[in-house]
Amino acid sequence: MADDLVPSWEDVARLYGRKIYNFAYRLTGNPDDAADLVQEVLLRVRKGLAGYTPGSFEGWLWRITRNAFLDSVRKKKRRPESPLPDEDRWTMATSPSPDEVLASVRLSENVQAALLKLPMEFRESVVLCDVVGLSYEEIATAIDAPIGTVRSRIHRGRKLLREMLTWPV
Amino acid sequence: MAGLIPNRHVSGEVLSAYLDGELQSGELDVVVDHLGGCQACIAEFHELKETRAWLRTLPELAVPDRVVRSVHYGPELSAFLDGELGLVEQREVTDHLAGCLYCREELQELDAARVAIRSLPRLEPPVLLEVAARRTGHTRRWRLVTVTAGVAAALIVALGVAASGPEQVADIDLDSFADRHVARASVEPGFAVIPAVGPTGATP
Numbered sequence: 327m328a329d330d331l332v333p334s335w336e337d338v339a340r341l342y343g344r345k346i347y348n349f350a351y352r353l354t355g356n357p358d359d360a361a362d363l364v365q366e367v368l369l370r371v372r373k374g375l376a377g378y379t380p381g382s383f384e385g386w387l388w389r390i391t392r393n394a395f396l397d398s399v400r401k402k403k404r405r406p407e408s409p410l411p412d413e414d415r416w417t418m419a420t421s422p423s424p425d426e427v428l429a430s431v432r433l434s435e436n437v438q439a440a441l442l443k444l445p446m447e448f449r450e451s452v453v454l455c456d457v458v459g460l461s462y463e464e465i466a467t468a469i470d471a472p473i474g475t476v477r478s479r480i481h482r483g484r485k486l487l488r489e490m491l492t493w494p495v
Numbered sequence: 496m497a498g499l500i501p502n503r504h505v506s507g508e509v510l511s512a513y514l515d516g517e518l519q520s521g522e523l524d525v526v527v528d529h530l531g532g533c534q535a536c537i538a539e540f541h542e543l544k545e546t547r548a549w550l551r552t553l554p555e556l557a558v559p560d561r562v563v564r565s566v567h568y569g570p571e572l573s574a575f576l577d578g579e580l581g582l583v584e585q586r587e588v589t590d591h592l593a594g595c596l597y598c599r600e601e602l603q604e605l606d607a608a609r610v611a612i613r614s615l616p617r618l619e620p621p622v623l624l625e626v627a628a629r630r631t632g633h634t635r636r637w638r639l640v641t642v643t644a645g646v647a648a649a650l651i652v653a654l655g656v657a658a659s660g661p662e663q664v665a666d667i668d669l670d671s672f673a674d675r676h677v678a679r680a681s682v683e684p685g686f687a688v689i690p691a692v693g694p695t696g697a698t699p
Contacts, residue, residue: 334594481511
């Protein structure tokens with residue numbers, strides 16, 4: 327989205343609703359929490375758009391998303407550790423062959439489980455990078471940290487994840 | 496340039512950033528040169544690439560429909576149609592409708608449903624019910640006539656008493672009084688009309 331444009335709320339819901347949901351789901355592993363977060367973020371965006379001045383929209387949006395996520399975590403005062411629900415199997419965007427689905431689901435389950443074991447600061451940077459597809463600069467804006475920190479967290483997160491997947495405990 | 500020391504391996508952090516296309520030209524040149532001749536770094540690079548691929552194989556999930564619906568206006572749209580929203584809410588919904596095709600369609604559907612409901616024909620009661628109603632009305636009319644006659648007689652007696660006495664009762668709006676009395680008697684089953692008593696003690 328061009329930086330000099332102020333998107334309508336409908337644009338945000340349409341273009342980013344799925345990304346926010348996936349971000350929240352990969353961070354929490356819980357479809358209900360993810361759904362709640364999408365609602366909360368879109369409500370905050372609806373209120374905030376009036377005062378939004380054109381700039382880094384992605385950074386603005388993901389900062390709202392992250393803050394909403396952290397607020398929800400604080401509110402619940404628990405670590406999200408829910409098992410991967412069946413929904414993961416039925417709401418995939420594409421429809422590959424059954425064998426591919428099985429292999430993919432198994433890998434997805436393992437990756438998701440490993441993600442949930444990552445420390446939150448690594449997890450959010452990895453998810454913003456590899457699930458949401460943000461640049462390091464956008465992640466830095468979203469999490470309010472220097473790019474060097476983002477780079478370090480992404481790498482350390484991936485390394486930890488690889489260790490968990492290669493040598494599962 | 497963190498992680499870049501001459502004649503040393505490239506750090507994993509730099510390799511990760513290289514993988515993501517996040518290195519600036521200075522770092523990029525050094526890494527590319529190094530990777531050209533270092534099997535250990537190439538191996539680590541491939542491990543990182545594989546790990547990233549695992550992460551990126553996570554399926555993209557569709558947002559549940561209930562979420563999509565709930566973030567749009569729902570109950571407010573019916574209230575909006577009926578003019579039952581407060582000013583602030585009304586303005587919010589109006590602004591939202593201007594940019595939201597989904598809610599505009601929802602509003603149209605609600606409006607169509609409302610029009611359909613409101614255009615339902617007014618049904619005449621079945622004949623049997625009508626007959627029963629007439630009977631009930633007949634009985635009530637008779638009761639009303641009886642009460643009215645009693646009140647009228649009482650009034651006539653009262654007027655006769657007033658006219659024959661030394662003082663005139665001119666301030667009483669008798670018509671209004673009679674109307675109220677009759678009305679009350681017709682709606683309150685337990686309300687009894689007390690017959691006026693004439694000068695001789697005989698009831699009229």
